Amino acid sequence: MKTVIIRDDDVHAFTPLDTLKKIYDPRFFGHGFKVSLSVIPNMDTSVQIKGTNNPFVRRGYIHEPFIPKGKVNTGFHSFGKNVAVAKWLSSARGIETCLHGYSHSLSDFASADKARIRSLLHEGRKTVESAIGKRINTFVPPHERLSKAGWQVVNDNGMQLFRNIIRPLKDIVYTVPVSQYGLRHARKEFFYGYNGLVKYRSAKELGCMEPYLFSPFWDLEESFRYACEKFDKSSLFIMTNHHWEFDINPKMLVWWKRFVRYMSEQESVSMTATDAIKKLRPVNG
Numbered sequence: 001m002k003t004v005i006i007r008d009d010d011v012h013a014f015t016p017l018d019t020l021k022k023i024y025d026p027r028f029f030g031h032g033f034k035v036s037l038s039v040i041p042n043m044d045t046s047v048q049i050k051g052t053n054n055p056f057v058r059r060g061y062i063h064e065p066f067i068p069k070g071k072v073n074t075g076f077h078s079f080g081k082n083v084a085v086a087k088w089l090s091s092a093r094g095i096e097t098c099l100h101g102y103s104h105s106l107s108d109f110a111s112a113d114k115a116r117i118r119s120l121l122h123e124g125r126k127t128v129e130s131a132i133g134k135r136i137n138t139f140v141p142p143h144e145r146l147s148k149a150g151w152q153v154v155n156d157n158g159m160q161l162f163r164n165i166i167r168p169l170k171d172i173v174y175t176v177p178v179s180q181y182g183l184r185h186a187r188k189e190f191f192y193g194y195n196g197l198v199k200y201r202s203a204k205e206l207g208c209m210e211p212y213l214f215s216p217f218w219d220l221e222e223s224f225r226y227a228c229e230k231f232d233k234s235s236l237f238i239m240t241n242h243h244w245e246f247d248i249n250p251k252m253l254v255w256w257k258r259f260v261r262y263m264s265e266q267e268s269v270s271m272t273a274t275d276a277i278k279k280l281r282p283v284n285g
């Protein structure tokens, strides 16, 4: 039976509930699909994006594209203010809320300063947990930026990780302490990356090799075909959405709904990150 894991990133203080509800509608949940939504606890509205590889930078965006235009450079905003979304997250069936860093700044979890990382993790977790009235188990590092100190603090606090591509060759330098690797990592995935659950000596991580299958700037029909092909081929299908990209190009919603229908035509079991980390067999044995 096919396993389906869907994540969606960057819910924040100003995320409109309507945007989330039209993507993850009663039909989506009615098919038995689940979604892991990652929430930014205290968004820094001054965060800028960089890099010529970033499609938003190439289109002239300077700040994070999900920060509403009128809110850029207005300081930090706590997710606690978004009562409507918090209520939906805690009441809708099939949703897991994950912790998406602290302010979404590049540096929050990328430093070697364990004390600072610990305090950001505690404060962020407390903000989101008290808003939704539920405990959070899964951490999704923003921008995939996580230092070894960050990796350790997240694990020491009993949280599990859901990253995009887990590339051990890079991780061994930047993210995962060397002592976490064992013989079971000596395989071809070590060089090109893991899709699925990866086991270390004292922790587990969920990784997605090819996260974003739909983007407002792509040929959506082509994206749909590619996503269907990928879905057909994989026994473990993992993908990530950015709900805010659906507001940039409303046509995305049409193709997403078509894709949800396509997925629903095959038998599958959908899991949240926590389900998957509990139930899946690690890809490295």
Ligand SMILES: [Zn+2]
Residues within 6 Å of the ligand: 009, 010, 100, 104, 142, 143
């Ligand atoms: Zn993010």
